[in-house]
Amino acid sequence: MAVIKYSGKKPVRVAVVGASGYAGLETMRIISGHPAAEVVFATSNTYSGKDVQEVFPQLNLSRKLLFQPHEKAEAFRGADVFILSLPHGKSYDMIDSLLAHAAVVDISADYRLADPEMYEKWYDYVHPCPDLLETAIYGLTEIYRKLIKKARLLANPGCYPTSVALAVHPLENVSEYIKGPVIIDSKSGYSGAGRSPKPHLLFSEAVDEFTVYAPTGHRHTSEMIQEVKNTFGWNVPVTFTPHLIPVARGILSTICIPVQGDISESKIRETYESFYRGESFVKVLPAGRMPSIKHVRGTNMCHMNLFLDEDTKILKLVSVIDNLVKGAAGQAVQNMNLMFGVRETAGLLANAIMP
Numbered sequence: 001m002a003v004i005k006y007s008g009k010k011p012v013r014v015a016v017v018g019a020s021g022y023a024g025l026e027t028m029r030i031i032s033g034h035p036a037a038e039v040v041f042a043t044s045n046t047y048s049g050k051d052v053q054e055v056f057p058q059l060n061l062s063r064k065l066l067f068q069p070h071e072k073a074e075a076f077r078g079a080d081v082f083i084l085s086l087p088h089g090k091s092y093d094m095i096d097s098l099l100a101h102a103a104v105v106d107i108s109a110d111y112r113l114a115d116p117e118m119y120e121k122w123y124d125y126v127h128p129c130p131d132l133l134e135t136a137i138y139g140l141t142e143i144y145r146k147l148i149k150k151a152r153l154l155a156n157p158g159c160y161p162t163s164v165a166l167a168v169h170p171l172e173n174v175s176e177y178i179k180g181p182v183i184i185d186s187k188s189g190y191s192g193a194g195r196s197p198k199p200h201l202l203f204s205e206a207v208d209e210f211t212v213y214a215p216t217g218h219r220h221t222s223e224m225i226q227e228v229k230n231t232f233g234w235n236v237p238v239t240f241t242p243h244l245i246p247v248a249r250g251i252l253s254t255i256c257i258p259v260q261g262d263i264s265e266s267k268i269r270e271t272y273e274s275f276y277r278g279e280s281f282v283k284v285l286p287a288g289r290m291p292s293i294k295h296v297r298g299t300n301m302c303h304m305n306l307f308l309d310e311d312t313k314i315l316k317l318v319s320v321i322d323n324l325v326k327g328a329a330g331q332a333v334q335n336m337n338l339m340f341g342v343r344e345t346a347g348l349l350a351n352a353i354m355p
Contacts, residue, residue: 012037012340015079015102017070017086017094020044020055022191023107024085026329028052028059034333034347038062040078043070070094077101080340083332084108092128095153103339104153105332111136111155112223122222139335140227141344142279143169148338156335159327160186160242161223163253165231166282166302167319170275172231177263179313181237182228183256189247189293192323212243249324250293255317265308268315272306280345281326281334291320298322298353300330 014031018024019042031039044067047055052065070090073082074097081103084091088108098104113119114134116127127133137151138144140162148154157165164184171178221240228236269287276282282302285291291303304319321327330348337344 008036012336012342013040013078013080014038014336015041015043015073015076015082017043017073017082017084017091019052019067019085020047021085022324023328023332024083025056025059026324027083027085027107027332028056028061030325030329030333030347032060032062033350036342036346037333037336039065041065041068041073041076043068043073045069074098081105081336083336085329088123089125095129095132099153103151103336105139105156105336105339106136106154107156107328107332109155109158109219109223111153112138112157112161113226114138115226118222118226122217122219138226139331140165140169141331141334141338142166142276142282145338148335149341151335151339154332154335154339156328156332158220158223159192159251159321159323160188160218160220160240160253161227162327162331163251163302163319163321164224164240164255165227166321167253167255167304167317168228168257169231170272171257171268173271173275174263174268175232177259177261178232178236179258179260181239181258182224184224184238184240184253185243185256186240186251186253187243187245188251188323189249190244191249192244192251192327207246210243210245212241215241218242247293249322250297251321251323251327252291252293253317253319255319257315257317259308259313259315263308265306265310268306268308272304281348291318293320293322294355295352296320296322296326298325299350300326300334300348301352302326 014037016027031037047067048069074094079102082098084106116130119127136153136155137147139154139156225238228238272284281300285305302321307316337346
C-alpha cells in the first residue's frame with residue numbers, strides 16, 4: 001500500500017505512540033505548530049484516559065484528545081503516519097499492523113542497523129523482524145534524503161549518532177587523507193536519559209556533576225560504526241565515550257581523527273562548506289567559531305566546525321545539536337515532511353530558546 005502524499009488540502013494525520021516521554025512530547029509540541037500536520041491520536045500508559053492538554057497545558061493541539069494505552073494503536077485507522085517513541089524493543093509487535101495502513105517513523109533503535117548481527121552484538125538479542133531491516137531507511141535526513149522520500153518505514157537515528165554522523169560524512173570527499181581511528185567524546189544533557197525517574201537524574205544528584213558513563217559498549221556506537229563505514233567505505237576503528245553534563249538538553253560531540261598526506265584545514269573547510277551548502281538545518285561555522293549548545297537549544301539545527309592540529313595531524317570536529325529536536329523529534333518531523341511531500345522545513349524553523 002502506497003503512502004498517502006500530502007495534497008495541500010488536508011493536514012497529514014499524525015499518531016504519536018509514547019507521547020508522554022520527552023521525545024514524544026517534543027513531537028507533539030512540534031506538530032502542534034506545524035502548518036500541514038495535526039496530531040489525531042496519542043498514547044501513554046501512564047496517563048491513559050486523561051486529557052492531553054490538561055496533563056500538558058503547554059501543548060496547543062488543534063483538537064481535544066485523550067491519551068490512549070499503547071495497545072490501542074494497532075486498531076487506530078485515522079492516521080497517515082505513526083511516530084513511535086517507545087523504549088527499544090517495545091514496538092515490534094505492532095509494526096506489521098501499522099504498516100498495513102500507514103507509514104511509520106520509529107524513534108527507537110529497533111530498525112536503525114542494517115545488519116541483524118549488529119543487534120546480537122550490541123543489543124543482546126536476535127532481531128525478530130530481519131526482513132523489515134532490509135526495507136527500513138535510516139533517517140539521517142541530509143545524507144539519505146532521496147531514500148527517505150520513498151520510505152514507508154523510517155528508522156530515526158539516535159541523538160549521539162546524529163551529532164557524530166553529520167560531522168563525519170563530508171569527509172567522504174577527502175577520504176584518501178583519513179588515517180583513523182575515529183575517537184568520539186560526547187557530552188549530553190540529562191533529558192537524553194529519558195523521563196522515567198531514576199536516582200541519578202534527581203536535581204540534587206545531577207546539579208554540579210559532570211560524569212562519564214558506559215565508557216565502552218554504549219549501544220549508539222553501533223550506529224556510528226555503520227555510518228563511519230558508509231562514509232569511508234572501509235572499517236575505520238571507532239571508539240565512543242559519552243558524558244552527562246548538568247544541563248537539560250543539548251549534545252556537544254568532539255571527534256578526533258588522525259589524517260595523513262598533504263591536507264590543509266582550508267581544504268577540509270571547503271569540503272564541508274560545499275557539502276552542506278543550501279542545507280536549512282546544518283551550519284558550518286566560520287573559522288575559529290566555537291559551536292555552542294545554547295545556540296541550537298530548542299531548534300532542529302546542527303552547528304559544527306573543524307580544527308586541524310598541524311603538529312599532531314589530528315582533525316578535530318565539533319558538533320552540537322539539541323538531543324530532543326535534531327536528535328529525536330525534530331529530525332522525525334523533518335523525515336515525515338519528506339515522506340509526505342511537505343516542505344522539509346515545515347514546523348521546524350523556530351529560533352533557539354533564550355537565554
